[in-house]
Amino acid sequence: MSAEPAAIDAANISKSYGSRQAVINVSFQVKPGEVFGLIGPNGAGKTTVLRMLVGLIRPTSGSVSLFGHDVRADFENALRPVGAIIENPEMYKFLTGRQNLAQYARMRPGITNAQIDETVALVGLADRINEKITRYSLGMRQRLGIAQAILHHPKLLLLDEPTNGLDPQGIQELRQMIRHLADSQGMAVLLSSHLLHDVQTVCDSIAIINQGRTVASGGIASFTQGKAASYRFVVADLNRAVELSKAQKWKIVSKDETANALVVESDQEPSSLNESLVKAGIKVSRIEGVTRSLEDAFLELTRGANGSTGGLS
Ligand SMILES: Nc1ncnc2c1ncn2[C@@H]1O[C@H](COP(=O)(O)OP(=O)(O)O)[C@@H](O)[C@H]1O
Ligand SMILES: [Mg+2]
Structure with missing residues (x-):
């Protein structure tokens, strides 16, 4: 019974800020190599979930394991194979893209120049990496942020609203890159979004959260196949x-x-x-x-979803 442990196993996590319950009993699993979307309107609790996953905040109740290591009990082992962009990554505007990565690499022992080159190619920045990032578009900065997050070859990448502020082409490129990371490196990726449309085509599975609760979760196909x-x-x-x-x-x-x-x-x-x-x-x-679009399902599920529980998984 030694199945490969889940990249993420969030078990009944809740978080209260004073009397406000920001996240209520959320559970989900993400498998290695899977792209998982955490979808919900603004204020739904997405960032709070992500912060709990990486141990930035402690759940009021419930627990999180990453690759079988409990985040609280075994923080270092749990977080070692993880890359994340939850708050805006620290970037030095007047350095080039490469200098920024080199700066960051210094803080993580064992990252070689070859690894930097390889990562730069992977995120599609090879031809612009020696320019100052003041000259970068938002999409390019986003990709540099991802390069920074994957420099140490994580097995799990967490991205909080990565499509925010990107134009349609930037969103398309980001989707392709995420898919490529999952398919070619077997990386598990969890991304959040308030716009279902931005991520539905890249995700294998999703969880829809609203007002802190999971209202539905499951494989993409379970949302698009209506009964009639x-x-x-x-x-x-x-x-x-x-x-x-x-x-x-x-x-x-x-x-x-x-x-x-x-x-x-x-x-x-x-x-x-x-x-x-x-x-x-x-x-x-x-x-x-x-085909019934996921958008319909999303709107249906989040519209006055207070108290309703989706049973799609
Ligand atoms: N540090 C905090 N203190 C108090 N309330 C917070 C804090 N962070 C988030 N919240 C509240 O928790 C809820 C969920 O927020 P958040 O996780 O940021 O949602 P999302 O990322 O989905 O937009 C919101 O009602 C928000 O106001
Ligand atoms: Mg957020």
Whole structure:
């Protein structure tokens, strides 16, 4: 029974600040090589969770193990294979990217020049590393921060809201880099975000937290596979199509008057509705399957989620 220990095992962690409960009984596991998203609106408790994971603050109750080492009882062994950006990393603006990394490497014994070069290449900064960081874009600074956090070859990387302030291209590059770290190095990555959209494509699993509680967690697929399938019909006469769908007991998810389209949900085959529409003389120019987006699930789960518990895992 000697399975590889989880990169992160957070067991029922809670944190109160005075009478305010910032995090309430949150549990999750992250496997080696897995990209895990901690998603929730501002104030949900994400940063508090991350701070507990790395021992910056002590949980009011519950415990955290990293690779099988308890963060409180065995801090050094637990944190040795970890890199993290939780607060803004310290950077010297008037030094170059490389000088910044060298400065940091001095504090961590055993980091070689070759290791610095390799890390710089990994984060895609090789051609700009000898420039002062005053000339860097926010995305480049973000990547330099990650380079600093992974210089010592951690097996677990924690990033608190890494997409904040990045433009769409920067976000895309960050996602690719994170995926690359997980896939090529087997690194476990935990990242937080208040914008599901920014991270959903890079994560293997997520936990959605709201008001300090986990409202849902599980593999990405468990959020996108609704029970009933949805179909989008583009029709010649939208109003009549809506009437007919109702008569056939198909649930109308949405209608779009400009596109003459309606989205309906049913566990029946879409061909049965198509047939009825055509029989009624309503021309159907297109039918397509619609996957329930994680965004819908997220909004549903966090909307007035007080007290509700998601059971997706
Ligand atoms: N040091 C602190 N003292 C008191 N309350 C805090 C402190 N840090 C965070 N909080 C509160 O805990 C809750 C969760 O905050 P935080 O973990 O920063 O959320 P998130 O990172 O998801 O935006 C918020 O209500 C916040 O105001
Ligand atoms: Mg935060």
